[in-house]
Amino acid sequence: MAKVAFIGLGNMGLPMAQNLLKAGHQVEGFDLSPASVEKLKAAGGAIATNAAEAAKRAEVVITMLPAGKQVREVYLGAGGIVETARPATLLIDSSTIDVETARAVAAAAEKKDLAMLDAPVSGGVGGATAGTLTFMVGGSDKAFAQAKPILEQMGKTIVHAGGAGNGQAAKICNNMILGVSMIAVSEAFVLAEKLGLDAQKLFDISSKSSGQCWSMTSYCPVPGPVPASPANRDYQPGFTAAMMLKDLNLAQDAAKAAGTKTPLGANAAKVYADYAESGGAGQDFSGIIRHLKK
Numbered sequence: 175m176a177k178v179a180f181i182g183l184g185n186m187g188l189p190m191a192q193n194l195l196k197a198g199h200q201v202e203g204f205d206l207s208p209a210s211v212e213k214l215k216a217a218g219g220a221i222a223t224n225a226a227e228a229a230k231r232a233e234v235v236i237t238m239l240p241a242g243k244q245v246r247e248v249y250l251g252a253g254g255i256v257e258t259a260r261p262a263t264l265l266i267d268s269s270t271i272d273v274e275t276a277r278a279v280a281a282a283a284e285k286k287d288l289a290m291l292d293a294p295v296s297g298g299v300g301g302a303t304a305g306t307l308t309f310m311v312g313g314s315d316k317a318f319a320q321a322k323p324i325l326e327q328m329g330k331t332i333v334h335a336g337g338a339g340n341g342q343a344a345k346i347c348n349n350m351i352l353g354v355s356m357i358a359v360s361e362a363f364v365l366a367e368k369l370g371l372d373a374q375k376l377f378d379i380s381s382k383s384s385g386q387c388w389s390m391t392s393y394c395p396v397p398g399p400v401p402a403s404p405a406n407r408d409y410q411p412g413f414t415a416a417m418m419l420k421d422l423n424l425a426q427d428a429a430k431a432a433g434t435k436t437p438l439g440a441n442a443a444k445v446y447a448d449y450a451e452s453g454g455a456g457q458d459f460s461g462i463i464r465h466l467k468k
Contacts, residue, residue: 175199176324179228179235180219181248181255182269183210186295187238189302190268190328192217197327202228226258234264234324241420242275249279261287264320268309270294270346270421273339273428276312280338289317292338293325294345298412306330310348312341346428349421353442353459355389360463363396374399395460409461418459419446 175198180191183205194201195218202220204227205211211221222228225248229235235255239245245267249255255265256279265288267279276292283290291313301307307329311318318334325332335344362385366376377399381391394400404412422443429436449455449465457464 177231177233178202178324179204179222179225179232180214180238181205181225181228181235182238183207183214184238184240185299186268186302188213189299190236190238190307191219193302193305193328194324195219199324199327202231204228225255226253229255229259229263232259232263234266234321235259236266236324237269239267239269239271241269242271245269245271245275245279250282256282256286256288259286259288263288264317264324265290266293266321266324267291268293268295270424271342272424273342273346274431276342277339280313289314289320290338291317291321292341293321294341295329296345296348297329300412301330302328309333310335310341310344312337312339312343314338342424343428346421346425349418350425350436350439350442352389353418353422353446354438355387356393356395356460357442357445357462357466359385359387359389360395360460360466363463364466389460393460395463404458404460405463409458409464411456411458413459414455415446415449415457415459415461416455419443419450419455422446 177200178194180201180203183191183203188210191201191203191214202222203211203214204222204225215221265283280290291311293309293311295307295309297307305328308331309325309329311334322332335341363373373396394403395405397405404410425439426443449462454461454465
């Protein structure tokens with residue numbers, strides 16, 4: 175079993191760290207929220223005074239942070255993880271951030287003889303709690319092989335996407351598909367209602383024909399057809415609209431940097447920005463259907 179430092183114990187990080195504890199790993203955690211670290215302690219984990227101190231004692235460091243700015247600070251700042259971690263320590267960043275930052279941090283880590291992976295996740299809080307996340311991993315073959323047994327304690331599907339930054343590339347491309355498809359599915363249900371077509375009838379048809387997609391069959395944005403979807407819980411979030419907007423904006427930044435046009439992705443970002451600004455930021459992203467109805 176490994177000595178793991180887990181930095182970032184929010185809605186995703188805490189259940190991920192708890193699953194590592196359940197698997198028998200030694201976990202020392204750090205977060206700016208006292209309540210979060212106390213929950214880790216209650217589950218059997220240790221508490222570090224800061225990220226660097228936890229990294230010094232760890233064989234594996236996992237971070238789950240809000241954005242690229244925080245990732246750069248925690249890894250590359252004075253007294254950060256890259257500076258303080260012992261040689262050969264495995265670093266895994268599961269934050270969803272920009273590709274450029276992921277590659278910059280990986281390059282700095284390599285210079286210090288530290289294996290570095292970007293490993294963002296899909297599956298939301300439910301997947302983090304159940305240990306069924308999908309990890310999209312960028313980095314070397316050697317580092318991936320070393321990390322896979324650890325990641326398998328937190329996720330069900332572990333995919334090596336290629337070199338440094340490719341995990342982030344896969345995440346933002348995947349979530350651009352998701353954001354666009356959820357808007358399309360929601361628009362179809364809104365139109366069906368206006369035309370007098372029952373939502374269940376549309377679901378029964380589209381879920382078995384060419385309109386089938388994850389946003390339809392697993393996360394249907396109208397109450398009824400998919401009992402587990404947030405639509406049946408007043409759109410309490412599994413994945414907030416604010417988080418979807420963050421990922422869509424990351425995709426747009428990447429598209430601009432790559433000189434690639436993504437018109438549907440750009441429009442999806444605008445729609446979710448309007449939804450967030452109108453008060454929907456904290457609701458589940460599938461609640462976009464409410465915004466479209468207005």
